[in-house]
Amino acid sequence: MKHITFYLDFVSPYAWLAFEKLPQVLEGLSYSVEYRPILLGALLQAQGNPGPAGIPSKRDWTYRHVTWLGHSLGIPVQMPARHPFPPLPLLRLALACSMDGSINRFTAGTLLRHVWQGGHDALDPARLEALSPALVEQHQPGGDDPKNLLWANTEAAADRGVFGVPAFEVDGKIFWGLDSLPMLRAYLEGDTWFDSHWQQVAQVPNGLPSAPAK
Template sequence: MKTVDFYLDFVSPYAWLAFHALPQALQGHSVHVRYTPVLLGALLQQHNNPGPAGIAGKREWTYRHVSWLGHSLGCGLQMPAQHPFNPLPLLRLALRTSRDGHINRFTADAIFRHVWLGGAAALDADRLQALELPLAEQIKTDEGADQRAKDLLRSNTDAAIAAGVFGVPAVAVDGKQFWGLDGLPMLTAYLNGDAWFAGNEWDSAANRPSGLKPA
């Protein structure tokens, strides 16, 4: 059985879309999925990347595109009242259900739906309180739970950066990283034993010289 790491941040609409599509991409394969919350902002900062929401024009297009994709894929997606927003409260809530840095699919699904269905404010205090109800049996309440959640998020993010994760959603298996919703068909092909992966195209991509000089 292969272990598959699914890196996510609840602020990313593409993470919600890929989360919905992942079971179909893995269908027919014996895998163990580890859902791993990370702080997208830290990944972007590592590469001086403002992300789509930080680029005029691209921000509006992204919101149109993901809304269409939610409709097209059948999972739904309504932009929250404000975006982007600070995802730390949601990431830390998720990791209050964990002791090893990974969360189960039920927890991830509950929080993704909280953000991406209905169009309400993701950080509304009353909504956050209501979100804890379905997670109550999993949320750790010992004295160190809050600090442990913070530490797990930091550790997850640092480990993701060290592994070369540059954004979410990202799926890692066998040392290979598949990025984005549109990377899922490639992931499926790899798991299916597609002959393309036996060639040198994967490794040669990392060795391609650039024709641009540093500014």
């Protein structure tokens, strides 16, 4: 049985779509999943990547695309009242339910639905307070500080080669994005393409000029 690490940030609509789609795409296969919340903004900042929200036309396209994808896939997606938003309160709330930086599917789903269903403000204080009863049985008293777990998760993800969310790690291989799910399934099924092409294509020389030395 293969083990999948699912890196996610609740601010990402593609993470929500991938969360809902994963069981269907991998139906019939033997696998386990651990969900690891990471701070997408910190990951992007370290890479000098402004993200979709940093480019107005790309931001507009992203919102159109994800709502259309939800429509086409039959997955409810309503943009929250404000986006992007600082996801730290949600990430720390999730990791209050963790001893080791991983969370279960119930916790992940509860927080993703909080953001991506209903079109509400994800950081509304009353709504955040209402989340607590839903997660109280998942809370891990005596676990490591959620802030420390979040930074450890984010740093570990970066070290593993994660550059965005959703990302799925299996056997040291990183699969990125909702549209990587069929590729992930092919790998789990033992597609021989991965025996040579996975590493071969990564060795293509970069044709862009090197950045000048400072």
